[in-house]
Amino acid sequence: MIEDTPQPPAGTRPADDDLVRATGVVKYFPIRRGIIFKHEIGQVRAVDGVDLTVRRGETLGLVGETGCGKSTLARCLTRLYPLTAGQVVFDGTDISTLNRGQLRPFRRDVQMIFQDPYGSLNPRRRVGSIIGDPFAIHGVADGAERKRKVQELMELVGLNPEHYNRFPADFSGGQRQRIGVARALALRPKLIVCDEPVSALDVSIQAQIINLLESLQDDFGLTYVFIAHDLSVVEHVSDRVGVMYLGRLVELAEVDELYRHPHHPYTVALLSAAGTPDPNKARKRERILLTGDVPSPIDPPSGCRFHPRCPKARDRCSVDDPVLMPGTDRRPGAEPTGDGHVTACHYPVLPGEVLAGRT
Amino acid sequence: MVRFLIRRLLTGVLVVWLISVIVFAIFFIAPHNVAQLLLGKFAAQNQQLVQTVTKQLGLDQPIWVQYAHFLNRLFHGDLGYSYYSHEPVTSLIKAALPITASLAIGAAIIWVVAGVLIGVLSATRPRSFTDRLATLFALIGLSFPTFVLGLLLLYFFFYQLHLAGVTFFPGGGYVPLTQNPGQWAQHLILPWITLAVASMAVYVRLTRGQMLEVLGEDYVRTARSKGLRPLRVTYRHGLRAALVPIVTQFGIDVATLLGGAIVTEQVFGLNGLGRMSVQAVTNQDEPVIIAVVLLAAVFVVVANIVVDLLYAVLDPRVRLS
Amino acid sequence: MSTTELFESAEVPTIDTSGTLGRSPWQLAWARLRRDRVALVCGAFIVLLGLVAAFAGPLSKLIGWSPTQQDRINGLTPDGLPAPPSVHHLLGTDNLGRDVLVRVIYGTRVSLAVGVAAAVAAVLIGVIVGLIAGYFGPAVDAIVSRLMDVVLSFPFLLFAIALVSVVGPSELVEIGVIAFFSWAAVGRIVRGQTLSIREKEYIEAARSLGASDRRIMFVDVLPNLVAPVLVYTTLLIPVSIVFEATLSYLGVGIIPPTPSWGNMISDAQDVYQQAWWFLLFPGIALIATTLAFNLLGDSVRDALDPRTERLFAK
Ligand SMILES: Nc1ncnc2c1ncn2[C@@H]1O[C@H](COP(=O)(O)OP(=O)(O)OP(=O)(O)O)[C@@H](O)[C@H]1O
């Protein structure tokens, strides 16, 4: 895996431009059963060998169907989970094998914003205390100073600082997500991983939160990993976008390039499904192209994991596991392209090619 | 299913074993001199005798040896002799067991049947007079300590009725079922009620709550609108759903039942296992206490396994894993 | 700041709930509880009981009898039986010619002290053990849960008797025995709640901030457990009081001549046909107390979570 990591041609950008460098990240969840002594009977291969870099100051979007491992990958990058295998280097430090105590300084630099604005705030605690949590945990500010800092943060994210003593239940969904943003911002982190930060919100409010995140990025030079279902949201916020399928990263490119010239049949299918603004219709169209269920991550298909559902699949696809490669030309000795657009597919979709939906 | 059974049996054995260890620890490690106790006033006169008896009982050996002896005798069904009456503990238990069994089983049947019935009645007509009465009953049942209720029952149904010339209820005692079934029941009615009421209250509330929940669900309303008779609907859907938590509750109550039996036997002067153990405590008659405690533990464990099996039969959705 | 300006116009209109904004769930529950008449009556009764227990000494002086003092003149009838209620003894006397009223008053002290102390001890142990079982993953959970199962499947009254027979009865032993057989029920509930709270996103949020396990348990999990634990405590107190009375009734609780409702009723059992007052008054005290705590517990539950159906519908 590792030697196949696509590296952009030397000279395009300095190496310390990478804030996060993940190589061969694997996360399996064991499935256990047993009478008294549990034994493992299988594994959910939630993330199964992902290479990824996040550049300083960029927004990296991650898309893919539900269950493809986006959240798990995010939790691996932030080391909320121990890795089954692989390596994550953050800001020059290998964090993949650090224990909880050793991770503490890293926790200041990396924050998460969660999907559920109801679930991610403790209903029994006052908002001021929730936003002040990072200060309390890292012993940064106390008493009156903490309160002042928290109120500054509240103002920063568009909350009324006088609501310091209210409870999460007193706020609307959008306001709660602002609370989550304020908490993530408290220690001025370098990276914020947003796991579907707006999926649970009304469309009108989604725009507000996204605007907030974007302007904060400008003001504080933040780097985002932005996970979403909604392809148009990802298109709007991201600089680069990665597409995941069954625990693998199958395509990665600059946002405009990916949306205009998708190479992987799966990406094509996703994009064509998302073309319609009506989500109901979108789901219907998705079914036209993406037939069959997502295979189980417990027992993923051999070869290319997408082959059972792929309209372009040939014999080789069920045997050979494709790796991320630049461009669409798969002949040996083909000129490497320099735009960093990589795809894990033996038969990438060419520009202008129309994919037939399988029945 | 087989897996589950094995697992339950194994944990059951584990629990009983743990209890045997605890019992052993309580009685054999506790700082008191059994031989001295056993010999009573002889001990003071003859230190030699104390030592002989200590040796005979194996009390001078290391703890683990004593524990091995203890287990070994248990496996052979040898529960020893009462320090107090010097009779074999097994025969004491044989005499007392039918009384406790009659009391406990009868009371359990009464409380489950009556509790569920009252619960169903009050659920079919929520907020009606019946419902309120049932609620009041449940409240009283939950708040009345068993022995207070027993004594009150005795006062009114035995004493006051006797004064009024009605001599139906005896004031205590026991007549074996094999000897005279009529009198057996007559002697046990008040104890049964005493033991049943507190637990019954729980079942009333449980059945009512479950039934109301189920009866409010869509498919039951559909069944009703299809013209099924209300009582049938109540029975078919409501009660079935209520059975699962009821059975669960029963598993929890088994241990309570034994405690209640002790108190009830004490109130009504029934010479069952409970009264026997209370007397054994007064007399510091350890072999008897140990035997009763172990017997009770085994009973609770077995009853819980049965309850779990019942649970699986009643609710196929709950896979036994 | 630019962002603030940006969003000033976009601020979402809030629903006006000015009456409740910023008030903690506790304050709201307290407000609901204060509007509950049953809770008020029961609460007042319990406060009164507390006062009676606290001032048992002065009260008995006022009445003129100490709890262990035998009245040699009016204490017993010529047949040697307890004397019925009279001007000398408002609630009659017991089998040894002692004042039933004073003894019931002193019994309140024992019942409340043992009942409350045992319940609080059980809740403390149960919360800590349940929290540990629920929080620290399947391995710890399996062991601790099994332990709780074992304790719960003990025939507890029998065990309590056996234990007391070895250790010897005393108030402290009684509290210990009751707490020992009650904590597992609390532990089970707390464990279940902790298991579900542990999966909440705000716990993950705390972890991602680098919070320690201890901080998460006490700052994030515990506040969410207070409501069920509070309810359980109020319901456990009457159970403990009855447990105490039962032990005393069986002769393994409070040792005479110290009065407790349980040992009074036990003494009364021999003469209840002739002296109903001797049985009735401690009995009433016991029932009224458990009733009050049960009803209060139900009201507290209702106030904390108005959606649940009341145990005792009004
Ligand atoms: N803690 C866990 N234990 C076992 N399996 C898990 C766990 N977390 C996730 N999984 C499994 O791993 C796979 C990937 O899950 P993940 O939550 O990462 O997907 P996702 O892309 O974030 O999906 P969604 O879009 O629904 O959030 C799924 O099959 C899921 O069931």
Ligand SMILES: [Mg+2]
């Ligand atoms: Mg997810």
